Amino acid sequence: MDALHISNSLTRQKEKFEPINPPFVGMYVCGPTVYSNVHLGNVRTFLTFDIVYRYLQHLGFKVRYVRNITDVGHLTGDTDDGEDKIGKKARLENLEPMEVVQRYTNDFHDVMNVFNILRPSIEPTATGHIVEQIESIKKIIDNGYAYEVNGSVYFSVRKFSDDHPYGELSGRKIDELMNNTRDLDGQSEKRDPLDFALWKAADSSHLMQWPSPWGMGFPGWHLECSVMSTKYLGETFDIHGGGMDLKFPHHECEIAQNVGANGVERPVRYWMHGNMLTVNGRKMAKSEGNGFTPEELITGNHKLLDKGYTPMTVRFFMLMGHYASTLDFSNEALQAAEKGLAKLEKAVDTLNRLAPTSGEGNFDANAFGEKCHAAMNDDFNTPILIATLFEGVKAINGAAAGLVALTAQDIATLQATFQAFMRDVLGLQAESTSNAGGGDESETGALLDLIVDMRTTAKANKDWGTADKIRDVLSAHGITIQDGKDGSSWSRG
RNA sequence: GGUCCGAUGGCCGAGUGGCUAGGCUCAGCUCUGCAAAAGCUGCUACAGCGGUUCGAAUCCGCUUCGGACCUCCA
Structure with a gap:
């Protein structure tokens, strides 16, 4: 595809992306509720929109990316007198609600950093927009x-x-909803079970509450996203993203609120929904007890994990599936990703040392770059992009083996393409496996060159014992020796 | 119960009317002191049944199984 197309959840069509005010793009993504640690399923959604953000920027758009922090607790149950989550946590841990909020906001930011997920342009909080929410009501x-x-x-x-229209996004009809609404515990003050809260009155035991024209209380969950997206992106904006599980009721209510407050018929042009990360076919969720934290993943300290995996391995694993499909977690899949990523990194390294052919090239580096673009233009199809990158890997390794001829121009194009798509768009950064803190790179490199040189001498003398010992010891430190026709070389990882 | 979605080779996972997905695994070969890496080759699938079509993994119908949402959820 020669232009970006996006699968729009609202229309259920793949549509050409045309921003309202190019080159500017407004994008809003529902962020976390900060009352507990994020788990890997949460990470997947934020990764999905990180890719969208990165690729839009790669295409030259000036993106204002707004991702909120939900720091009002909302209710744990369905009843009108339920406790809010942040308040409950604060009570349990004997903290101020805002301490709870800060703790898990910090955790969220740390996790985003670990996975190389870019910060949004604006990260507004619900508590910082109480006034706007009241005005909207x-x-x-x-x-x-x-x-x-x-x-x-x-x-x-x-x-x-x-x-x-109500229910357009989630495909629900009012009458069907009526018949299927569960009986709420406790009595509801609502005139109709379908109604949802914009503002809830709070009694004195409620920790987080604010004054309003209707008395002390707190805003309903759906309202903050409507208000903050409108404030920073306007009454109509380009892209709204979030997890599939927010489609109903959250996003449906958002639309209703925006339309109800501002009268704009279609506040969001493109709705995008990331699919769930599953474990043994089931959605990863805290309540299922099948979720684990990024830290558990990296250390491997969890019953579901055979071993630990690096953040980039996890990132790569998630990008091997399309964001709109469920992705099933498994150790085997993670291991496959680990090896695949290592192969990719190794090829990039090889590419940087490749000697260009003096003759004609026989690899179309420009077509390769275009194919990468085409993959992303087709609704951010990262699995296809990765498959395409492996075509580049094949060319690079083929060149190293003398089977493919690459000109200096080809090599430069390949380098630029890998930089753009692997680093900038997919956000896969090189992970240093060296023991950091041990002197500077060039010094270590010089030492390694010397050691490899000594080993070459040993090999020439058929002193296999020494040669193998050097190889084994270096290997134990994460340095791999490769023996080729023209001598030996070393690499990390 | 209602609504929607999915079922692809040993594993993960793209593709959505004809053309090799890709990664990992496994086997063989080349290279090599041995190994690793790399290269080459092989294993080659579309849940089942029926239909539409010159042609279907891809469209339609039914069946079976699984999932999501309908309540807080990324």
Whole structure:
């Protein structure tokens, strides 16, 4: 494809991407609720939109990427008097709610860094936008789509659906929803089970609460995303992303709120949903007890893991599947990713030392680069991109083996393409396996050259014992010796 | 119960009407003091049944199995 196409969840079509105000692009992604450590499934979603962000920038768009932090707890249960998650955690650990928020926000940021996921342009918090949320509720009430009961405000879905479509994104119909709504525990003040809260009254035991025209309380969960996306990206903007599990009710309610407050019929042009990471076919989730943290993954300290894996291995593993498909976690898949990534890294290294042919080249480096673009243009198809990169690997290794001829220009093009797609777009950075802190690179390199040289002498003398000992010891330190026709060389990893 | 989605070789995972996906694994070969790496070759699949078509993994129907959402969720 010669232009970027995106699968739009709203229309269920693959559509050509045309920003509202090129070269600017506005993108909003639902961030985490910071009441616990993020697990790997969460990471997958943020990785998905990291790729979108990176590729849009690669294409030259000026992207304003907004990803919120949900730091209001919301309710643990379905009842009107449920405790909020952050408040509950604060009580359990004897902390201020904001201490809980800060702790898990820090954790979230650390994890994002470890996986080389870029920071958004703006990272707004729900608590920082209480005023805007209250203003938004007033507008919705004024427009006739919300009502107040005992200090709480609810959105009237039925009233809204008389004037506007509701359920378009998730493909739900009001009548079906009616029949399938579960009976709530406790009585609800809602006039209709389909209604959702914009503002909840809080009693004195509730730790996080703010004054409002309706009394002390806190905002409903869906509202913050509507308000913050509108504030920073406008009443209509280009891309809204999030996990598949947020499609309903969260995103559906967001649309209703935006339309209800601002009257804009289609606030978001392209809706994108990342699919779930599964374990043994089931969604990774805290409640399932099958989730593990990035730290457990890296150390391998978890019953589901045979060993630890590096962050880049995990990143590569996730990118080997398309974001819109479920991806099943398994040790074998991780191991395959580990080896595949090592092969890729090794080829990049080989590429940098490759001697160009003096004659004609027989590899079309330009076509290779275009193929990489085509893969990403087709709805960010990272598995195809990776498969294409391996075609480049084959050419590089073929050149090293003397089977493929690459001109200096070909090599330069290959280097630029690997830099652009492997490093910049896929965000796969080289992981140093050397024991850091042991002097500078060139010094170590000179020593290794000397050792390899000594081993070559030993080999020439058929002193296999010495030669093998050098190889084994270096290997134990992560240095691999390669013997070729024209002598030996070393590499890390 | 309702809505939606999926089922691809030993494993993971693309593809969506005709053309090699790719990675990993396994076997053989080349290279090599041995090994590793690399290269070459092989194993070559589309849940089942029926239909549409010159032609289907790809479209339609049914069956079986699995999953997501309908409640907080990335």
